[in-house]
Amino acid sequence: MTVTNPESVRRVACVGAGVIGGGWVAHFLARGYDVTAWDPAPDAEQRLRRLVEAAWPALTQLGLAEGASQERLTVAATLEEAVADAQFVQESAPEKLELKRELLAKLDAAAPAGVVIASSTSGYPMTDMQTEAATPGRLVVGHPFNPPYLIPLVEVVGGERTDADAVAWASRFYEIAGKSVITMKSEVPGFIANRLQEALWREALHMVANGEATVQEIDDSITEGPGLRWAFMGPMLTFALAGGEGGMAHMLDHFGPSLKSPWTRLEAPELDKKLYDAVVAGCDQEANGRTIADLVAERDQGVIDVLRATGRLPRQTTADTEGTA
Numbered sequence: 001m002t003v004t005n006p007e008s009v010r011r012v013a014c015v016g017a018g019v020i021g022g023g024w025v026a027h028f029l030a031r032g033y034d035v036t037a038w039d040p041a042p043d044a045e046q047r048l049r050r051l052v053e054a055a056w057p058a059l060t061q062l063g064l065a066e067g068a069s070q071e072r073l074t075v076a077a078t079l080e081e082a083v084a085d086a087q088f089v090q091e092s093a094p095e096k097l098e099l100k101r102e103l104l105a106k107l108d109a110a111a112p113a114g115v116v117i118a119s120s121t122s123g124y125p126m127t128d129m130q131t132e133a134a135t136p137g138r139l140v141v142g143h144p145f146n147p148p149y150l151i152p153l154v155e156v157v158g159g160e161r162t163d164a165d166a167v168a169w170a171s172r173f174y175e176i177a178g179k180s181v182i183t184m185k186s187e188v189p190g191f192i193a194n195r196l197q198e199a200l201w202r203e204a205l206h207m208v209a210n211g212e213a214t215v216q217e218i219d220d221s222i223t224e225g226p227g228l229r230w231a232f233m234g235p236m237l238t239f240a241l242a243g244g245e246g247g248m249a250h251m252l253d254h255f256g257p258s259l260k261s262p263w264t265r266l267e268a269p270e271l272d273k274k275l276y277d278a279v280v281a282g283c284d285q286e287a288n289g290r291t292i293a294d295l296v297a298e299r300d301q302g303v304i305d306v307l308r309a310t311g312r313l314p315r316q317t318t319a320d321t322e323g324t325a
């Protein structure tokens, strides 16, 4: 059903250019694509260009593709213009089901026939979003992680009316575009990683709501603890090592019964004003005067350092360091 080989794609359209759409734009530009973006907000173009500019030092460290340039970004005046000659479309509009339904239908009507359209949704199944589209077969979920220009993972999954070819095409395209892809066989709300993250997030909010842990303690418990292992070894294999030479089997014999212990409260807590204020104030306190821009730069450098330290990027040589000084 698709017109272009994933290998031959040169022109990508990004629709919705906030945190994630802007991150996708930066990623595709750095990989040498021509990118056309569209976003209805009056200040969208300035925000987008600022985001790309801020991401560029990190992307330069990672290594730009030949010919990659911020000048290959065009901001279109209309949605139709943005996708008119696109070979792939990434939608990153707000997480509102009705909006996604209408927008995906409009993109489907405007994009050239056969071009795959992916949604960045954090959790809506494509089956629920493709209801209004005339040709739903080309609509897939391509769920990224923030920032899409640094975190490799994309979760790809289709809906009930998506063609299997479109899912395969999108997975291959993302791989060529430098992403690490998990192609899911079935639709799970929240996909894999957000389902896991949401469980952690819910427990964290319960602890803040009940005064059992501060925002700072929750963050330290991960960055000084399991987070160090999770950058290179997932929770399953990490726990297999908790079983010593007996591996996961011993771990399950030993700790399996504790699954039934009353440690978790997986019902979501009420996000009332008190909890809301406590989480926001805790984050401000933890930031300790660092602006969002400071934290973005810190996070980007941190992710690059972790990718390097875990062998997923070449280690930096003295010459590299001197070059960037």
Ligand SMILES: NC(=O)C1=CN([C@@H]2O[C@H](COP(=O)(O)OP(=O)(O)OC[C@H]3O[C@@H](n4cnc5c(N)ncnc54)[C@H](O)[C@@H]3O)[C@@H](O)[C@H]2O)C=CC1
Residues within 6 Å of the ligand: 015, 016, 017, 018, 019, 020, 021, 038, 039, 040, 041, 044, 091, 092, 093, 094, 095, 099, 103, 120, 121, 122, 123, 143, 144, 145, 146
């Ligand atoms: N923020 C995050 O960490 C992540 C978000 N996502 C998903 O990415 C998508 C976008 O989220 P964010 O970038 O965080 O939101 P955002 O609020 O930063 O950006 C959304 C952008 O969409 C624009 N917009 C509003 N109405 C639109 C329309 N009808 N058509 C096109 N654009 C429109 C807004 O002007 C805004 O610039 C959502 O589906 C979200 O679930 C996925 C992974 C991570």
Ligand SMILES: C[N+](C)(C)CC(=O)CC(=O)[O-]
Residues within 6 Å of the ligand: 121, 122, 144, 145, 146, 194, 197
């Ligand atoms: C907060 N979030 C649910 C939108 C996060 C994601 O979807 C993925 C991420 O970047 O962690």
